[in-house]
Amino acid sequence: MNKVSRLSDFFIIIYFTISLGVALQIGGTNWDIIWHGVNDIDSFLTPPHIVLYSGVLLVIILNILGIYFWYNDQAVSLKINNNQIFSLKFKNIPAGLKLSIIGSLFEISSGFFDSWWHSNFGFDGLLSPPHLIIGTGMLISIIGVFVGINHYKIMYPLQTQKKIFKITSTITYAVLWMVSINITFMFTLPYSEGQFFNFN
Numbered sequence: 001m002n003k004v005s006r007l008s009d010f011f012i013i014i015y016f017t018i019s020l021g022v023a024l025q026i027g028g029t030n031w032d033i034i035w036h037g038v039n040d041i042d043s044f045l046t047p048p049h050i051v052l053y054s055g056v057l058l059v060i061i062l063n064i065l066g067i068y069f070w071y072n073d074q075a076v077s078l079k080i081n082n083n084q085i086f087s088l089k090f091k092n093i094p095a096g097l098k099l100s101i102i103g104s105l106f107e108i109s110s111g112f113f114d115s116w117w118h119s120n121f122g123f124d125g126l127l128s129p130p131h132l133i134i135g136t137g138m139l140i141s142i143i144g145v146f147v148g149i150n151h152y153k154i155m156y157p158l159q160t161q162k163k164i165f166k167i168t169s170t171i172t173y174a175v176l177w178m179v180s181i182n183i184t185f186m187f188t189l190p191y192s193e194g195q196f197f198n199f200n
Contacts, residue, residue: 008152008155008156008159009159009162009164010069011066011069011094011148011152012149012152012159012162012164012165012168013164014062014065014066014069014097015096015145015148015149015152015168015172016164016167016168016171017058017062018058018059018062018063018100018141018142018144018145019142019145019168019171019172019175020058020171021055021056021058021059021062021141022055022059022138022141022142022145022175022179023055023171023174023175023178024051024052024054024055024058025052025055025056025059025107025134025138026055026138026175026178026179026182027051027052027055028048028049028050028051028052028053028054028055029048029052029131029134029135029138029182030182031047031048031051031052032046032048032049032052034048035047035048049114052134053111056104056107056108056111056137059100059103059104059107059141060104060108062100063097063100063101063104066097066100067093067097067101070093070094070097094148094151095144095147095148095151096144096145096146096147096148096149096151097144097148098144099140099141099143099144099147100140100141100144100145100148101144102140102144103136103137103138103139103140103141103142103143103144104137104141105137106133106134106136106137106140107133107134107137107138107141109133110130110131110133110134110137111134113129113130113133114130114131114134117129117130127186127187131186132186135179135182135183135186136183138179138182139179139180139183142172142175142176142179143176145172145175146172146173146176149165149168149169149172152165153165
């Protein structure tokens with residue numbers, strides 16, 4: 001297996017696992033909705049939130065790994081030494097990884113915002129500012145994966161026959177569909193009345 005093949009396989013595995021991280025977030029989000037229905041009093045440290053933010057942590061770790069290996073590959077390809085590696089700009093990072101990083105930043109900020117929201121306003125409904133931020137972050141992250149695998153398809157057309165590419169593509173489409181449905185439900189289902197705010 002040559003270096004290009006190894007690197008392309010590595011990135012498709014990164015994108016595959018980011019998809020799983022976003023799927024974990026969706027599972028935590030849906031569990032959180034049920035949790036809200038059973039327990040009106042809400043705090044930040046609940047089992048659904050732990051599952052949700054475990055998915056966020058997984059996506060963050062994978063973004064860091066992806067950037068690390070991308071920078072190392074660029075350093076070797078361009079014969080850049082370790083002191084010059086930071087001269088590679090953020091704008092040069094592959095678009096899929098960049099979008100996933102931006103989505104992760106939304107997700108992290110929503111965690112802090114959600115904790116503050118629960119502390120100040122208690123129980124919140126399906127549509128609330130922190131929930132909208134994490135939904136947007138999930139959508140941006142999975143669109144990043146979608147962009148990444150399509151870039152992979154263009155750059156390495158012979159690699160697209162591999163089973164891992166087909167599995168990653170299928171899971172990415174499924175997760176993108178689930179995130180889109182969850183965001184649609186946020187705006188359409190009449191479950192957005194919290195203790196202090198009614199966003200119905």
